[in-house]
Structure formats: C-alpha cells, structure tokens
Amino acid sequence: MKAQALHGHLDALLLAVLEQGELHGYAIIEALRARSGGALDLPTGTIYPALRRLERAGYVASSWSTVNGRERRTYRVTEAGGRALAGERAGWREFSATVGRFLGTEPPPATPA
Amino acid sequence: MKAQALHGHLDALLLAVLEQGELHGYAIIEALRARSGGALDLPTGTIYPALRRLERAGYVASSWSTVNGRERRTYRVTEAGGRALAGERAGWREFSATVGRFLGTEPPPATPA
DNA sequence: GGCGGACAAGTAGCGTTGCTACGTATGAAG
DNA sequence: CTTCATACGTAGCAACGCTACTTGTCCGCC
Structure with missing residues (x-):
C-alpha cells in the first residue's frame, strides 16, 4: 500500500495511536506498522515533522x-x-x-440505466 | 465536510462517476453533489484540472x-x-x-453472510 | 579494534494535489 | 439591461507527506 494516500489523516492516526498510551517517535512507527499488519511503514521523515506539528498545535505534549x-x-x-x-x-x-458510496466497497452495481 | 481531505482519491471518484455513464464537467460536479447528498461540492477549479490530468493519463477520453x-x-x-x-x-x-482500524470506524458494510 | 545494524532523533528540499480567485461566454429570466 | 445558471478554463498558492541525508549511542560479530 502506497502510504502517500494518508493525506490529511496522518495526524488523526498519530493521535489514535498515542491515545492508547504514550510512546516515543520510533515506537510510534513500530506501533503503526504492527497494528496495521505491515501496511503502514512510515519513514521517520514523515512522523517526526508530524509530531512537531501536533505539538505546536497543542494536541500532544x-x-x-x-x-x-x-x-x-x-x-x-x-x-x-x-x-x-x-x-x-x-x-x-x-x-x-x-467516498465509499462512490468507490463502493462492493462490486459495481448493475446500474439499471 | 471539508472537501480538501479528498487528497489522492479525487481521480478515483471521477472515474467512478463516469463509469456509470459519460458526462461533461459541469454535470460531473452536480452528479457528485447529488450522489453524496451535498457533502461533495467541488469547485470547477478542482475538477477541470483533474479531468485533464486523467485525460493526459489516458484514463478518460x-x-x-x-x-x-x-x-x-x-x-x-x-x-x-x-x-x-x-x-x-x-x-x-x-x-x-x-485507517479504520485506528480511527475505530468498523469494517465496511460489505459483511455478507 | 573495527564494522555494521538496530535504535533514536532530526532537517532540507521536492513533487503532488486540491483550493481560491479570476476570466470568458451564452441563454433564460426578471 | 442586469442577473443567474450553464459551461469551460487558467494561474498561483498552501498543505502534506516523501526521499535523502545527518548525527549519535549501543550491541553483536569478525
């Protein structure tokens, strides 16, 4: 899975992970990787700046x-x-x-024209 | 709903709408608005460039x-x-x-049998 | 002792993407 | 004649995450 689609949801993901207990940056990366079954393998250059963004916003300390x-x-x-x-x-x-309504997690509807 | 969160999924949305029948740009905007119950109200400055992107990529004609x-x-x-x-x-x-696994949105409705 | 790898943090620069704001033109309605 | 809906489009901007790189410690291996 190409992670770049995370756009706009990274912050929420980080908060969600930290919600279950405090962690340090490196551990957050591992937690994301573990909890996602390997689908999310974010580079440090992605999460460290994000963490600072969240701290500047007052969402994490x-x-x-x-x-x-x-x-x-x-x-x-x-x-x-x-x-x-x-x-x-x-x-x-x-x-x-x-989005799901359009990308319909299911097979394409018969579309009765 | 702030539409800017679309990041990376706009193209898929457009393809999905066009899959059900060909439309012109302006009609696409209306179709998205209608089918989403008003949640998606994209400005022309968003979809026209996107459409050209898709055409350049060969995904639409x-x-x-x-x-x-x-x-x-x-x-x-x-x-x-x-x-x-x-x-x-x-x-x-x-x-x-x-993402749902972290943000607690339960599994997609596609839970057949 | 020397070397590589896991751990741990960080910055700089880049490309993609969607948005705002603007511009042009026609037809219908008031 | 002005305004609104229809219809297309461009230019410039800001946000976001990624790649690549740097610094430093500790541990295991040769």
Missing part, C-alpha cells in the same frame, strides 16, 4: 528522557488532542462513508 | 459537442481507466480498512 544513553522524546495526547481526535474520528466516518 | 450554443466537453472512461478504477477501488478498500 512531549518529555525527554534518557534510556541507555539514548535520548527519547515521549509524546502523550493532551485534552485538546483528545477533542481533536474525536472530531477527526467523526470526520473520518463521514469521509469514508462519502 | 473526451469529445466536444455544442448544446444550445454552449460548448460541452463530454468525458468517458477508457479501458485503461476502467482498470485504474479497479485498482483504485482495491486501494481504497485497503486504505479505509487500515
């Missing part, structure tokens, strides 16, 4: 820690982030319903 | 006609476009299933 000499920035969802996620979920539902 | 002194460019899906649409449909299914 981060804290540094050092584990075995390796610096880690751990992110967690803020209250505003939680609200945003709820909105994103609603938006996704509407979006997928709308 | 167009022909001019004049109706009541008004020029019309009518589009229809080509064979390559049909194949592309099939691929887009498969892609959409995978994409929506993947």
Whole structure:
C-alpha cells in the first residue's frame, strides 16, 4: 500500500495511536506498522515533522528522557488532542462513508440505466 | 465536510462517476453533489484540472459537442481507466480498512453472510 | 579494534494535489 | 439591461507527506 494516500489523516492516526498510551517517535512507527499488519511503514521523515506539528498545535505534549544513553522524546495526547481526535474520528466516518458510496466497497452495481 | 481531505482519491471518484455513464464537467460536479447528498461540492477549479490530468493519463477520453450554443466537453472512461478504477477501488478498500482500524470506524458494510 | 545494524532523533528540499480567485461566454429570466 | 445558471478554463498558492541525508549511542560479530 502506497502510504502517500494518508493525506490529511496522518495526524488523526498519530493521535489514535498515542491515545492508547504514550510512546516515543520510533515506537510510534513500530506501533503503526504492527497494528496495521505491515501496511503502514512510515519513514521517520514523515512522523517526526508530524509530531512537531501536533505539538505546536497543542494536541500532544512531549518529555525527554534518557534510556541507555539514548535520548527519547515521549509524546502523550493532551485534552485538546483528545477533542481533536474525536472530531477527526467523526470526520473520518463521514469521509469514508462519502467516498465509499462512490468507490463502493462492493462490486459495481448493475446500474439499471 | 471539508472537501480538501479528498487528497489522492479525487481521480478515483471521477472515474467512478463516469463509469456509470459519460458526462461533461459541469454535470460531473452536480452528479457528485447529488450522489453524496451535498457533502461533495467541488469547485470547477478542482475538477477541470483533474479531468485533464486523467485525460493526459489516458484514463478518460473526451469529445466536444455544442448544446444550445454552449460548448460541452463530454468525458468517458477508457479501458485503461476502467482498470485504474479497479485498482483504485482495491486501494481504497485497503486504505479505509487500515485507517479504520485506528480511527475505530468498523469494517465496511460489505459483511455478507 | 573495527564494522555494521538496530535504535533514536532530526532537517532540507521536492513533487503532488486540491483550493481560491479570476476570466470568458451564452441563454433564460426578471 | 442586469442577473443567474450553464459551461469551460487558467494561474498561483498552501498543505502534506516523501526521499535523502545527518548525527549519535549501543550491541553483536569478525
């Protein structure tokens, strides 16, 4: 699956993953890959900027820690982030319903002309 | 619904609409609006360039006609476009299933037997 | 000791995509 | 005559994610 189709939904995805528990960037990538069955394998150049975007927006907060000499920035969802996620979920539902109506997850209708 | 979230799926949408019968640009906009219950109200500046993109790619073909002194460019899906649409449909299914797993939208309604 | 690979974070630059705003023209309605 | 619906189109912009690259530590292997 070409991941570039994520357009506009990446933020929601990140919030959704972080909703289940705080994680650091690298772990988020692995969580996405694991939970999607390998379909989502995002490069660091995609998620780090996205995370900073979310932090700038106030949807996540981060804290540094050092584990075995390796610096880690751990992110967690803020209250505003939680609200945003709820909105994103609603938006996704509407979006997928709308697009799904056209791309019909099912075989092409007989189209009685 | 903010339509800008369409990112990457517009082409598939256009092909899907045209699959049911050839239409001209303006009619496509109306068809999208009608079939989506008003959720999709795309500006001409969005679909005309998209249509030309599709034509350049060989997924649709167009022909001019004049109706009541008004020029019309009518589009229809080509064979390559049909194949592309099939691929887009498969892609959409995978994409929506993947994102849905995170955003909690349950599996697509296609749950037969 | 040296080397590569996993872990961990980050930036710079690019291409694609859809949107806003604008421009042109005809026919019908008021 | 003006306005609205029909009908086509372009130019410029902003957002988003991707590719490619950089820095640094720790661990296992030769």
